[in-house]
Amino acid sequence: MILGFDTSGPWLSAALADRAGRLQAHRTEGMARGQAEALFPFLETLMAGEGVGWKDLTALAVGTGPGNFTGLRIAVAAARGLALSLGVPAVGVSGFEALAAPLPLDDRPRRAGDEPASPAALVVSLPAPRGQAYVQATRGGAPEGEPLLIDPADPPEALGRPPGVRVLGHRAAEIARPFRADHETYDPSHMGARTALVAHRRLAAGEVPGRPRPLYVRPPDAAPGAGRPPRIVP
């Protein structure tokens, strides 16, 4: 059983996926403050509902952002602590990967081969402070190049270059406008579920994950120390 969770935005979102990659349960709650206090009881409630205990977990999946810096560290540190104590891998899944992956998330019964096709070129956008957006170009669900911090009203031209590109996520309509691209907003209520399912796919494909790391994109705010030291002479 894989437990996935995400606190990269003002929410708690978590899900359980079984060995076959089927979603067992998922739950999301809006939460602007208090994620650190609420996360573990939230996870325990989700697990208890499915009769799952900590020792039943075979892997953890954690949303690495980008997003709220403290929120990213809350989830990543919790995942690392659980991985250490349970002796299971923790897989970091970026918000871009989570949203770009074509996943069967609605409740309608599916047949084999019924999964939505992976769009060739997709730009995924997530909210950033001060009216900006974190964006990542993807192809077939996989990231291409580095994530960027952009002004959604003035996206870099290169983003719109791939033929047939679509934009998905935060302020997608604005980002898509100069490229006349198709666009779609996103629903954060599936972040935990998407994180768990993407991690399942990667593990099933044989990936041996490294330790999850927050994807900050934005460098830390830090100004060099003021004032010049004196010249030291003998």
Add this chain to the structure above:
Amino acid sequence: MDRHSGRCYRRRVDFRNAPLTVLGIEASCDDTAAALVRHVPGAAPVILSNVVAGQDALHEGFGGVVPEIAARAHAEALDLTVEKALEGRGLRVVDAVAVTAGPGLIGGVVAGVMLAKGIAAGAGLPLVGVNHLAGHALTPRLTDGLSFPYLMLLVSGGHCQFLLVRGEGDHRRLGGTIDDAPGEAFDKTARLLGLPMPGGPAVEREAARGTPRIALPRPLLGREGCDLSFSGLKTAVLRARGDLAPDGALREGDRADLCASFQAAVTEVLAEKSRRALRAAGPVTAFAVAGGVAANGAIRAALEGVAAEAGTPFAAPPPPLCTDNGAMIAWAGIEALRQGRRDDLTLAARPRWPLDEAAAPMLGSGKRGAKA
């Protein structure tokens, strides 16, 4: 036993009297630290391991610890540091997890608390949140087996206060700094004089080669009580530097003399205020010091002298246990568990958490309450 609950324990342990091995985790400033401490009632506690990963190089050039840089480094290093402290023993030897829950830089405190919750939940171990200052304040019981009550001078880069330590969780603040901590003043002085970080050891090395011939103020020495102030001293160092180096070129010898003069001023103020604190404390078993600044040889010697004058035993933990470390958190956790205290998985990180909650706030006494 309900296996779905993080509040169930693998073993039922009577924490008041049982032998205990506790994992301590600390990430409230710029050191990521973890340690294992074992205590068998009736015997001296044993530090089984004590691992500290510092961040000095990361903050070099920024003029102090940058909170977001510190938080990022903690998030990267915490689990690795715990693994090192376990030394391949596995969590089977651990009876409980103790973690600094404040006060401090919130990013690191949150990362430490969440890591500790993950470990406690996954291993089915009890969790206890520790006040960072209590960790320092209780260290002399770990290292020297002191009995309550004792007087503690906690003197570091972030803190400076006199505490009458009467029991676990029972501290009375007799006085403290009204502005900067002395460690901060050492760092600022080092920067003003072009010395490397961390400033404390750099200034101490220079001071050892100099003569305290430059007149610097002794802040609040004339004021009654045990309160201290260090921000003016930094300004005085800047002014003295201007006098010594009007053209921006400071002679090495003058720099050493200025360091010696600065260190003498800090030492004299700390010594005199310690004398007063000892008088105000009443009968105590010892005068103990902790915190990074207590690792300064000249200051330590002066404080030892004050204790000797008063006929009070002096206790100063070895320098690695004076600065931030995981062993003090593990030990404070043991003391808390012995009193029957523990936390559940909703444990909150507190950027502000005064040790003496009854005392009037001295620092950061805004809407959100006292910092320390």
